[in-house]
Amino acid sequence: MFDSWLFWIVTVAIWVALAFWPARVAGRKGHSFVGYFILSLFFFPLALIMAYMVKDRAGLYVRGAHA
Secondary structure, three states: OOOOHHHHHHHHHHHHHHHHHHHHHHHHOOOOHHHHHHHHHHOHHHHHHHHHHOOOHHHHHHHHHHO
Protein backbone atom coordinates (compact mmCIF):
# COMPACT_ATOMS: atom_id res chain seq x y z
CA MET A 1 0.00 0.00 0.00
CA PHE A 2 2.87 2.41 0.74
CA ASP A 3 4.14 2.06 -2.84
CA SER A 4 0.91 3.34 -4.27
CA TRP A 5 1.11 6.81 -5.83
CA LEU A 6 -2.48 7.47 -4.74
CA PHE A 7 -1.53 6.89 -1.11
CA TRP A 8 1.26 9.48 -1.34
CA ILE A 9 -0.92 12.03 -3.11
CA VAL A 10 -3.60 11.70 -0.43
CA THR A 11 -0.99 11.87 2.34
CA VAL A 12 0.56 15.06 0.97
CA ALA A 13 -2.88 16.60 0.39
CA ILE A 14 -3.86 15.94 4.01
CA TRP A 15 -0.48 17.24 5.24
CA VAL A 16 -0.88 20.51 3.32
CA ALA A 17 -4.54 20.85 4.34
CA LEU A 18 -3.62 20.47 8.02
CA ALA A 19 -0.92 23.12 7.63
CA PHE A 20 -3.64 25.67 6.86
CA TRP A 21 -5.13 25.34 10.36
CA PRO A 22 -2.42 27.18 12.38
CA ALA A 23 -1.85 29.59 9.50
CA ARG A 24 -5.52 30.54 9.44
CA VAL A 25 -5.64 31.03 13.21
CA ALA A 26 -2.52 33.23 13.16
CA GLY A 27 -3.74 35.14 10.12
CA ARG A 28 -7.00 36.01 11.88
CA LYS A 29 -4.97 37.35 14.78
CA GLY A 30 -3.01 39.67 12.50
CA HIS A 31 0.15 37.57 12.13
CA SER A 32 1.78 36.26 8.97
CA PHE A 33 -0.35 33.61 7.28
CA VAL A 34 2.49 32.53 4.99
CA GLY A 35 5.02 32.37 7.83
CA TYR A 36 2.81 30.18 9.97
CA PHE A 37 1.89 28.04 6.98
CA ILE A 38 5.54 27.30 6.23
CA LEU A 39 6.27 26.71 9.92
CA SER A 40 3.34 24.31 10.21
CA LEU A 41 4.48 22.31 7.19
CA PHE A 42 7.59 21.31 9.12
CA PHE A 43 6.59 21.72 12.79
CA PHE A 44 2.80 21.36 12.95
CA PRO A 45 2.37 20.90 16.73
CA LEU A 46 4.63 23.86 17.51
CA ALA A 47 2.88 26.09 14.97
CA LEU A 48 -0.54 25.15 16.30
CA ILE A 49 0.42 25.94 19.89
CA MET A 50 2.08 29.20 18.88
CA ALA A 51 -0.89 30.29 16.76
CA TYR A 52 -3.29 29.90 19.66
CA MET A 53 -0.94 31.52 22.20
CA VAL A 54 0.13 34.66 20.30
CA LYS A 55 -1.61 37.92 21.06
CA ASP A 56 -4.32 39.24 18.78
CA ARG A 57 -2.72 42.07 16.80
CA ALA A 58 -5.72 42.53 14.51
CA GLY A 59 -7.97 43.63 17.37
CA LEU A 60 -5.45 46.19 18.62
CA TYR A 61 -5.68 48.24 15.43
CA VAL A 62 -9.47 48.29 15.54
CA ARG A 63 -9.57 49.35 19.19
CA GLY A 64 -6.81 51.91 18.66
CA ALA A 65 -8.64 53.54 15.74
CA HIS A 66 -11.73 54.29 17.85
CA ALA A 67 -9.85 55.63 20.87
